Amino acid sequence: MAETKLMKGNEAMAEAAILAGCDAYFGYPITPQSEVLEYLAREMPKHGRVVMQAESEVASINMVYGAAGAGFRAMTSSSSPGISLMQEGISYLAGAELPCLIVNVNRAGPGLGTIQPGQGDYFQSTKGGGHGDYRLIVLAPSSVQEMADFVYLGFDLADKYRNPVLMLSDGAIGQMMEKVTFHPYTVPEKNKPWATVGKPETRERNYITSLFIQPERMEVHNQKLEAKFKQIRENEVRFEEINTDDAEYIFVAYGLSARICQKAMDLAREKGIKVGLFRPITLFPYPYQRLNELADKTKFMLSVELNSGQMVEDVRLGVNGKIPVEFFGRLGGMLPTPEDIVHQLETLMQHHGNR
Amino acid sequence: MLEELIVAGFGGQGVLSLGMTLAYAGMVEEKEISWMPSYGPEMRGGTANCITIISDNKISSPIISQFDSAIVLNQPSMDKFAPRVKRGGLLLYESANILKPSTRTDIDIIGIPAATEALQMKNAKIMNMIVLGAYLHLKPVVKIDSILEALKKVLPEKYHHLLEINHQALMKGSELVHELAVF
Numbered sequence: 001m002a003e004t005k006l007m008k009g010n011e012a013m014a015e016a017a018i019l020a021g022c023d024a025y026f027g028y029p030i031t032p033q034s035e036v037l038e039y040l041a042r043e044m045p046k047h048g049r050v051v052m053q054a055e056s057e058v059a060s061i062n063m064v065y066g067a068a069g070a071g072f073r074a075m076t077s078s079s080s081p082g083i084s085l086m087q088e089g090i091s092y093l094a095g096a097e098l099p100c101l102i103v104n105v106n107r108a109g110p111g112l113g114t115i116q117p118g119q120g121d122y123f124q125s126t127k128g129g130g131h132g133d134y135r136l137i138v139l140a141p142s143s144v145q146e147m148a149d150f151v152y153l154g155f156d157l158a159d160k161y162r163n164p165v166l167m168l169s170d171g172a173i174g175q176m177m178e179k180v181t182f183h184p185y186t187v188p189e190k191n192k193p194w195a196t197v198g199k200p201e202t203r204e205r206n207y208i209t210s211l212f213i214q215p216e217r218m219e220v221h222n223q224k225l226e227a228k229f230k231q232i233r234e235n236e237v238r239f240e241e242i243n244t245d246d247a248e249y250i251f252v253a254y255g256l257s258a259r260i261c262q263k264a265m266d267l268a269r270e271k272g273i274k275v276g277l278f279r280p281i282t283l284f285p286y287p288y289q290r291l292n293e294l295a296d297k298t299k300f301m302l303s304v305e306l307n308s309g310q311m312v313e314d315v316r317l318g319v320n321g322k323i324p325v326e327f328f329g330r331l332g333g334m335l336p337t338p339e340d341i342v343h344q345l346e347t348l349m350q351h352h353g354n355r
Numbered sequence: 356m357l358e359e360l361i362v363a364g365f366g367g368q369g370v371l372s373l374g375m376t377l378a379y380a381g382m383v384e385e386k387e388i389s390w391m392p393s394y395g396p397e398m399r400g401g402t403a404n405c406i407t408i409i410s411d412n413k414i415s416s417p418i419i420s421q422f423d424s425a426i427v428l429n430q431p432s433m434d435k436f437a438p439r440v441k442r443g444g445l446l447l448y449e450s451a452n453i454l455k456p457s458t459r460t461d462i463d464i465i466g467i468p469a470a471t472e473a474l475q476m477k478n479a480k481i482m483n484m485i486v487l488g489a490y491l492h493l494k495p496v497v498k499i500d501s502i503l504e505a506l507k508k509v510l511p512e513k514y515h516h517l518l519e520i521n522h523q524a525l526m527k528g529s530e531l532v533h534e535l536a537v538f
Contacts, residue, residue, distance in 0.1 A: 263416035
């Protein structure tokens with residue numbers, strides 16, 4: 001059986017990268033995820049892998065482009081301001097259909113903001129971030145275990161769809177220690193006939209680019225990407241439900257917020273309030289359909305986020321007007337307490353006349 | 356069993372390693388654990404804290420605002436966290452560093468001169484282990500043996516010669532509480 005360890009989320013993610021067969025990591029230190037680069041700089045060379053501290057985040061993401069283009073499992077990680085710097089490169093990666101894993105250990109913004117946890121990068125992560133029509137597959141871990149598990153999943157999904165995958169974590173999940181078990185994982189054999197690894201006589205030249213200067217060809221490329229995103233929407237939706245069976249009210253939250261909501265749910269249930277928790281695991285593709293189904297038997301939903309109200313827009317799209325969708329959040333790296341959330345729930349219950 | 360604890364004090368007092376040792380000991384006993392350190396501006400300004408949760412069941416939120424127990428090692432931490440101990444909970448403090456303990460009457464407030472004792476044992480750094488020993492006497496959430504097992508993991512091998520003095524420190528903390536004869 002796999003050994004269980006006590007690790008920080010950032011370290012668990014780094015260890016999982018090694019086990020997932022990550023060939024190359026490029027990064028630039030930034031709080032609250034500098035442990036990733038530190039850990040990999042120490043451990044990756046032992047496995048004959050590449051680690052490079054780039055001169056900037058712009059360089060990191062373009063190094064990822066190069067390594068991914070050559071067919072390697074490539075990865076970078078950063079925190080909010082660093083991820084902003086990478087957006088041009090991420091758009092190019094998506095345009096050129098290069099698989100890679102990008103990890104954002106979200107801190108509070110905008111600007112340099114603060115190093116404390118936040119979820120203000122939801123829009124950036126799920127609605128584009130860089131320019132042009134593209135989507136990232138976005139995974140939102142809410143535990144140290146998932147920080148590890150989603151590295152494997154992220155690399156696999158990236159390869160499956162030839163698309164960048166973003167793991168959207170936050171400062172608290174990155175910094176906290178919990179138990180983590182590294183489940184056995186077999187690194188798939190490299191099967192990337194499109195990679196630029198030198199042209200043999202037997203085939204045409206491989207060509208990796210996001211440049212299609214003729215609009216007719218660009219549109220064909222766009223349509224191909226869209227077909228892929230449609231397939232991702234159909235096949236890769238992931239979420240977790242707790243106590244939604246008998247729930248009259250539902251908290252919707254991802255990542256750290258979902259953990260705090262779980263405690264709030266326990267406190268509210270002790271008071272006899274039937275509340276459940278819906279936790280999107282993929283933020284793209286978003287579980288719109290399941291939310292729509294749940295809305296049929298729920299009085300209202302409360303989206304709890306560490307921002308000024310971003311995911312709540314997707315909850316509303318899912319619910320599509322069937323029931324009220326409310327929002328509660330804290331900003332600036334401040335966190336709501338479970339008691340705050342219960343108080344908000346009770347206030348809303350009175351407001352909606354459901355008490 | 357569910358124990359929600361905060362440990363707080365100045366950087367360098369061994370605040371984070373106290374919580375981490377306890378967390379590792381919880382793992383030795385196959386309990387669920389979560390250890391959430393402060394890593395923000397307060398740490399850079401000299402104070403540090405960590406929330407350590409040990410439970411028989413899966414832990415929901417790693418971040419909480421009310422605690423079953425608080426271990427505080429300096430005055431700012433006493434002032435900040437004493438009001439956040441749950442009614443009937445435990446507030447354990449280092450009495451050489453804290454001159455004004457909380458005046459609450461609905462919680463158990465215990466002060467021990469761990470810093471002074473550590474100096475008498477000729478190693479100021481084991482103050483945190485004296486406090487941990489005292490805490491475990493009051494709240495035996497894990498066994499001392501598990502702490503010793505955990506220390507082997509927390510301490511790099513080159514420091515394993517310090518395991519013995521850590522053990523003595525844990526015992527000293529336990530004695531100090533015992534001598535208070537309150538419990």
